[in-house]
Amino acid sequence: MDAHQPPMHRAFIAFGSNVGDRIEMIEAACREMERASIRVKRTSSLFETAPMYVLDQDPFINGVCEVETSLSPMDLLDTLQSIEIGLGRKKLIDKGPRSIDLDILLYDQQIFSHERLSIPHQLMLERDFVLRPLSQLIPHERPPFPGHSTTYLAHLKSLAPPTPFPVATTPISPTFPAIHSTAPNRRTHIMAILNLTPDSFSDGGRHSAQDLDALTTTVRDMIHAGATIIDIGGESTRPGSQPVGEAEELRRVVPAIRHIRTAMPEAAGVAISIDTYRARVAEAAVAAGADIINDVSAGLLDPEMLPTAARTGATVILMHMRGNPATMTRLTDYPNGVVQDVGRELRARVAAAEAAGVRRWRIILDPGLGFAKNEPHDLALLRDLPQLRTGAVEGLEYFPWLMGPSRKRFVGRLTGVTKASDRTWGTAATVTASIAGGADIVRVHDVKEMWQVGRVADAIYRGVV
Known part of the structure; x- marks a missing residue:
């Protein structure tokens, strides 16, 4: 010294x-x-x-x-x-x-x-x-x-x-109610997936920021169907996908966020999440009106992401993943069991976020279904989410949890449904399991159907009617 x-x-x-x-x-x-x-x-x-x-x-x-x-x-x-x-x-x-x-x-x-x-x-x-x-x-x-x-x-x-x-x-924004992750009678938030990509595994090419009229209709339909959060992505992170580049991702997402925030008064009470692992995209998205940064890599793919999240003050979702979309399917060894190892690796990402200046109350966790996981791993995480929430790994108590099982490959394997957009029934079972396990947010494609699933599951497991 x-x-x-x-x-x-x-x-x-x-x-x-x-x-x-x-x-x-x-x-x-x-x-x-x-x-x-x-x-x-x-x-x-x-x-x-x-x-x-x-x-x-x-x-x-x-x-x-x-x-x-x-x-x-x-x-x-x-x-x-x-x-x-x-x-x-x-x-x-x-x-x-x-x-x-x-x-x-x-x-x-x-x-x-x-x-x-x-x-x-x-x-x-x-x-x-x-x-x-x-x-x-x-x-x-x-x-x-x-x-x-x-x-x-x-x-x-x-x-x-x-x-x-x-x-x-856990605060989200001044116009959006805080998430109360330990309240037994809380409602589950429905996060609607809005992919502005040509190559996402389930809905690639359906939406574009270049057609603002169609975008308005899509977002309005999501809100009317029960979505409380819109998760906007400009690059696919499906297994084996290739990056599109920062400039293209910015071109896809920033105009859409700005349009929703400035031209859609019905979206004023809805939170916007930016699905990105790039710090510059996250910062531009928050400046345009996004409330949440949803990073599939929890800051691992861009060293500037966590300091950027801290600087913006936005709430950040830290998802568990290993490697990158091109390599993650080969990184599925969990010697201590998937719940313990995912929990410990997420705890390390929480520590990294805190070291970068992110406040603990601004963090939401996601175990990353389908990312560096195989079918037994995904099922174990759905089955044992209560363990992650309540102390199987010390240091993860009190965080909100997001689950993203919608149309995932393991649902298709279990049901024999090869077309991702037809996996609604299987997804419904995983959403119910997520809510039973304590999830605070479920990220879904089929908003209308999963809102109904969530409504009934909330009544059964949380007494919310």
């Missing part, structure tokens, strides 16, 4: 908001910390929680971030309080409503006491809304009290479950 550089310290900051646009306030606080040279290294998920102590107030959004800073504890406190004031916080009632709250939980392993500040935070071990997100980041570490041998995760498990239970919250 440079002798002239101040030493760096690891700290954990809890944040919360229950006034105004709660998520935007928290993200603004993170940006302000970065501007103040407090580097946000990792974040927890966001949780919607009931108020504690003062009960007559709106629910909070809470979370925790790990930061790196050269500031002393008191200087860090002063900086955080300055950020709170700058973001409009007015403290009128102790533990009452607040636009933003930033509390220092830990600072290295130090015990620090001052009339304005105590580290570790004196109340954190009694607060589920602090321990739950903190346990995502450092589950097996221990509070720095003398003789203390209980981990943060063990402390969390010792608390009585709060009522109502905290709900993991």
